[in-house]
Amino acid sequence: MSSTPRCPSCRRFVYLDTLVCPECGTEMGMQVIDRVFVALRDGRATGDDGTWFACSEREWGCNWLVRDDAPAGRCISCRLTRTRPDQDDTIALEKLAKVEEAKRRLLLQVGDLGLPIVPWYTTPGGLGFDLLSSRSDGRKVIIGHANGIITIDLAESLDDVREAVRVKLGEPYRTILGHLRHEIGHYYQNVLIQDDETWARCRDLFGDERASYQEALKRHYAVGAPESWQDSFISEYATMHPWEDFAETFAHYLHIVGTLQTAAAIGIRLDAGVSTLRDIDVVPRDDYRDEPVGRVLADWAALSQGFNRVNRSMGLGDLYPFTITQPVQRKLAFLHEIITRTPLTTDEQVALALAPGEESA
Structure with a gap:
């Protein structure tokens, strides 16, 4: 989002998941082409760009809108969900609402970056989400990515479940949005890298992704990360396999530019005459x-220090508990290059909002 979202009636600041303005009570929905909230009356809004309707998943917290000429009553974000809990599994569906909220934030960000979104139901290998709960029917849900489909365990929307896993694995950070940003990194590695020269540069930085993933997985969980891993990797998990290094670094790129964008939207800045x-x-x-990646990383170095201080003043851990070394900076520079060279076109923005084509049965 390039601007601070506001209520269309009273102009109060609202969060991206807002359904009803807490100040004036206006029912609202997000018109995602222009990234603005509009007021709804009887579930619809009419303007110069046509009529928009509330997504049919609004009862589960979706506040995105669907244009009257769209091919379905669900918004693009909801249609990208390929598999979800059964309708009678209301406990799992409550968890789904929180995960869908994070997914909408993810899609807004990749749309703002100009990254193409090709739905799973229009193209083999297209982007889709299986959102399942390991708390339903005792099923085992493994968070991951395969052939464009991202799988998320809804149980991790529960703070106690997610925190237990974080502590067990010794991770400094674990969130649903973090999972989504990591897994979509796997998807975009094959979307953004198409030529032999770029693949060679990628392998020079991250390693050869053609190495056995299963062997790397066994080794990682048997012996852990190598000594001094902090010198070259953003996280311990990034050391496991070149695929994971790329996805972890991709997630951090999204963390960084997404938080800087939010800081810009609310007017945060550091003045040299005041800031230390x-x-x-x-x-x-x-x-x-x-902008060059150096500007991104310089702004982030300063802002993240400030955010960490604010967190500590509340007795919390650092907002960004990671160190960006020179090797990691080079990896982030590569990602910045391949992401920003993707042309941002009107067609892609419209595709994000409308995603032409019907869902498969």
Whole structure:
């Protein structure tokens, strides 16, 4: 989102998941082409760009809108969900609502970055989500990605479940949005890298992804990360296999530019004459497409220090508990290049909102 979302009636700041303005009671929905909230009356809004209807999943917290000429009553985000809990599994569906909220945030971000979104139901290997709960029927749900489909365990929307896993694995950070950003990194590795030269550069930075994944998995959980892994990797899990290194670094790129975009939207800046964190002004941007990666990382170095201090003042852990070393900076620079060279076209923005084509049965 390149601007701060506001209520269309009273102009109060609202969060991306808002259904009803807490100040004036206006029922609202997000028109995702222009990234603005509009007021709804009887579940619809009419303007110069046509009539928009509330997504049919609004009862489960979806506040996106669907244009009257769209091929389905569900918004693009909801249609990208290939598999979900049964309708009578209301406990799992309550968890689904929280995960869908994070997914909508993810899709807004990749849309703002200009990354193509090709739905699973229009193209083999297209993007889709299986959102299942390991708490339903005793099924085993493994978070991961395969051939465009991202699988998320809804049980991790529960703080106690997710925190237990985080502590067990010794991770400094674990969230549903983090899972989604990581897994979509797997998807975009094959979407954004198409030529031999770029693959060679990718392998030089991250390693050869053609190495056995199963052997790497066994080795990682048997002996753990190599010594001094912090010198070259953003996380311990990134050391497991080149695929995971790429996906972890991709997730961090989204963490960084997404948080900088939010800082820009709400007007956060560091003035050199006041701040002790930098000798020059730091003014985060809502779009870094035309900026070198050095600007991204310099802004983030200063802002993340400030955010960490704020968290500590509340007795919390660091907002961003990671160190970006020179090797990681080079990996982030590669990602910045392949992401920003993707043309941002009107067609892609419209595809994000409308996604032409019917869902498969």
